[in-house]
Amino acid sequence: GNSVTQMEGPVTLSEEAFLTINCTYTATGYPSLFWYVQYPGEGLQLLLKATKADDKGSNKGFEATYRKETTSFHLEKGSVQVSDSAVYFCALRDSNFGNEKLTFGTGTRLTIIP
Amino acid sequence: EAEVAQSPRYKITEKSQAVAFWCDPISGHATLYWYRQILGQGPELLVQFQDESVVDDSQLPKDRFSAERLKGVDSTLKIQPAELGDSAMYLCASSTPRGGARDSPLHFGNGTRLTVT
Numbered sequence: 001g002n003s004v005t006q007m008e009g010p011v012t013l014s015e016e017a018f019l020t021i022n023c024t025y026t027a028t029g030y031p032s033l034f035w036y037v038q039y040p041g042e043g044l045q046l047l048l049k050a051t052k053a054d055d056k057g058s059n060k061g062f063e064a065t066y067r068k069e070t071t072s073f074h075l076e077k078g079s080v081q082v083s084d085s086a087v088y089f090c091a092l093r094d095s096n097f098g099n100e101k102l103t104f105g106t107g108t109r110l111t112i113i114p
Numbered sequence: 115e116a117e118v119a120q121s122p123r124y125k126i127t128e129k130s131q132a133v134a135f136w137c138d139p140i141s142g143h144a145t146l147y148w149y150r151q152i153l154g155q156g157p158e159l160l161v162q163f164q165d166e167s168v169v170d171d172s173q174l175p176k177d178r179f180s181a182e183r184l185k186g187v188d189s190t191l192k193i194q195p196a197e198l199g200d201s202a203m204y205l206c207a208s209s210t211p212r213g214g215a216r217d218s219p220l221h222f223g224n225g226t227r228l229t230v231t
Contacts, residue, residue, distance in 0.1 A: 004156075043207075044157070044207075049219065091156075102147075102159070103159075105156050
């Protein structure tokens, strides 16, 4: 079945540091890939997505590239801010009709120190 | 921006009691999902509706959990009887505006945090 493996957390960085959160996946077919962010006390918000190999999703300074050859979708940001502190979830969505559910990784808690 | 509404935000109940959660998706969204998020883990799908029909409830513990979406709009998730291991965040999400793209993103509510004592 489909699965997502995320970098173990928690991750603590200083403001303006470079961020990478690793994500790899196992899936049949050609899934779409997503990063969701969860701020304290809130639901999940879509951060970015990529629907096919070599696509790059980007939003709010975050980027991730769909790498089919390494089955990866690592999240990066060049200069993090305190407001980026949250839990980040990598997820995939099956390409088969009728199976549009998201399968999530376990999440990575990110804390940015001023 | 339209939101997915969930209530209550917090619920504390004793084990063996019944508990219910309510979700109102974004207007016009045909697909509704209930996820369970145990502390420190990613969300796991419990049930998926397409309009009023269940399309995936393979991970729903049917001996104690039930879900309905009678008119294809809002939805209720019920647990009876609650067990200690049911303590978690229950998230509702919706997607797929009718006539829209099948791969439209999921929009999540803020969840109901359940504590079973």
